[in-house]
Amino acid sequence: MFKSSQLETVKAWLVNPANAAFPLHVRIQRAIKQLILDGVLTSGKPLPATRALAKSLAVSRDTVETAYGQLHAEGFIERRVGSGSFVSAMAQRSSGRRVKRSIPLENHETALSQRGLAMFRGGGIRNFPAPRPFVQGVPETRNFPLPVWERLERQVLKEYGHLALQAGPPQGMEALRCAVADYINLERGARATPERILILTSSQQAIALCAQVLLDAGDRIFIEDPAYHGARKAFEAAGLECVPIPVDQQGLQVDALRHSPTPARVVFLSPSHQFPTGATLTLDRRLALVEWAAQQKAWIIEDDYDSEFHYAGKPTACVQGMDHYDRTLYVGTFTKSLFPGVRIGYMLLPEVLVxxxxxxxxxxxxxxxxxPQLTLARFIEAGHFGAHVRSMRLIYAGRLNLLVQLIEKHLSDYVTPALPDGGMQIPCKLVCDVSEQAVIDGARRAGIDLFGLTGLYAAAKPQAGFLLGFAAYTPMELEAAVKSLARVFRDLLR
Structure with a gap:
């Protein structure tokens, strides 16, 4: 018979709400199997007779018989006519507890490859399923026209039927590639054709793909300083050496790139709205960058992550549209202009790289x-995407203005904001005698998430501060969060 603790374990499996979807015999079978795998029931250990166990569990004998039958079929128990059921020797050899006793646990240094270790140490990219103020880069999803999206998705399923359930082409559905090419040609001044568009899951995937395809481990890549943390982590995880190039109010300092003592043949930048400073690369620097790439046979990775949200006139045309040498890889995403769950990004590639x-x-x-690709293609073609972006641009501009007013009213003694022409966040520089990390920790305890600026710098002198994302939060949410942040500062400065 089972010991009382073992019987209680099986009973716990029966009543656990998490197992409610499983039939009774499956719950009993899995409970006993887990006891065997954990080494609680050892090789040769007799199991209770089916009648006795059924009585103890208040289930039918057939239920226990079915559970035993499955355990026997999987090799966990042996059934001997006239003797009963016993834990098999084969099952004991796979016991998780014995494995843990005989093989010492590995640490991160020995368990991972150098690339895996770099990815682990880099910390990954933090995700916010239910973002709290002031998470940056998160769009407002409560205003998204779900009925329109649902109607278009039904049209796709009706037209394509089971074909929509099959694997798509690796380059992306042609309908979406056409829609994306038309859109960025019109709105961003790109020189795109559908044949040169590659549909991906995100801009982060595009960056990781560039790191692996364009460069080898040990190669150098120029990167803005400060820079988007996701790009630097992806490049470092691929074994690349990131060479920082300073950024000023006119964007990347192209002269510093051209005269760098450590040359590289790829540069990554966000020229339309630099992350995190918000600077826009000037026209003369864009042209100089294109000429540098042509002369050095280098590649330009242009991250155009949020150009849809520009509040002071139209955004500057993309670098790719000015590059007649075809050395620019243009990266875009719909996770900020639509919603994060859409998981669609893209690259406009030079023909030779497609x-x-x-x-x-x-x-x-x-x-x-x-x-989702086919649904998004229709969403763009029918004008819904443009209408949604225009609507959100007005909403975000209003929230930006409000946040600036709230900072001036409640936080002016603690931070100085750098007012952006666009985007979804405001960089704020600390001007009081308190550490960046202390503010971040205090804000987290108050239900606020801040993204620190210091970690985005490599060689340049870091500016302590943080980003305040505003796009995903209503005026009431912004006001409450700013007041809470002000209390955090007051508590820290007492």
Missing amino acids: EPMTRARTLLDGHSAPI
């Missing part, structure tokens, strides 16, 4: 899901 990048993409995740 096939290599597409083949490399097949080794990562194969393809993007066809149904």
Whole structure:
């Protein structure tokens, strides 16, 4: 018979709400199997007779018989006519507890490859399923026209039927590639054709793909300083040496790039709205950058992550549209202009890189899901995307203005904001005698998430402060959060 503790374990499996979807015999079978795997029931240990266990569990004998039958079929128990059921020797050899006793646990140094260790130490990219103020880069989703999206998705399913459930082409659905090419040609001044668009899951995937395809481990890449943390982590995880190039109010200092003592043949930058400073790369520097890439046979990775949200006139045309040498890889995403769950980004590639990048993409995740691609294509073609962006641009501009007023009213003794022309966050520099980390920790305890600026700098002298994201939060939420942050400062400065 089972010991009382073992019987209680099986009973716990029966009443656990998490197991409610499983039939009774499956719950009993899995409970006993877990006891065997954990080494609680050892090799040769007799199991209770089916009648006795059924009585103890208040279930039918057939239920226990079915559970035993499955355990026998999987090799966990032996059934001997006239003797009963016993834990098999084969099952004991796979006991998790014995494995843990005989093999010491590995640490991160020995368990991972150098690339895996770099990715682990880099900390990944923090995700916010339910963002709290002031998480940066998160769009407002409560205003998204869900009925329109649902109607278009039904149209896709009706037209394509079971074909929409199959794997899509690795380069992306043609309808979406056409829609994206038309959109960025019109709105961003790009020189795009559908044949040169590669649909991906995100701009982060595009950056990681560039790191693996364009460069080898040990190679150098120029990167803005300060820079987008997700890009630097992706490059470092690929074994690249990131060479920081300073940024000023006119964007990346191209002269510093051209005269760098450590040359590189790829540069990553966000020229339309630099992250995190908000600077826009001036026209003369854009042209100089294009000429540098042509002369050095180098590549430009242009991250255009939030150009839809520009509040002071139209945004500057993208670098790719000025590059007649075809040395620019243009990266865009819909996770900020629409909603994070759409998981659709894209790259506009030089013709020579289309096939290599597409083949490399097949080794990562194969393809993007066809149904959201086809739905998004219709969303763009019918004008819904443009209308949504215009609507959100007005909302975000209002929230930006309000946040600036709230900072001036409640936080002016503690921070100085750098007012952006666009984007979804405000960089704020600390001007009081308190550490950046102390503010971040105190804010977290108060239910607020801040993104520190110091960690975004490599060689340049870091400016202590943080980013205040405003796009995803209503005026009431912004006001309450600013007042809470003001209390955090007051408490720290007492």
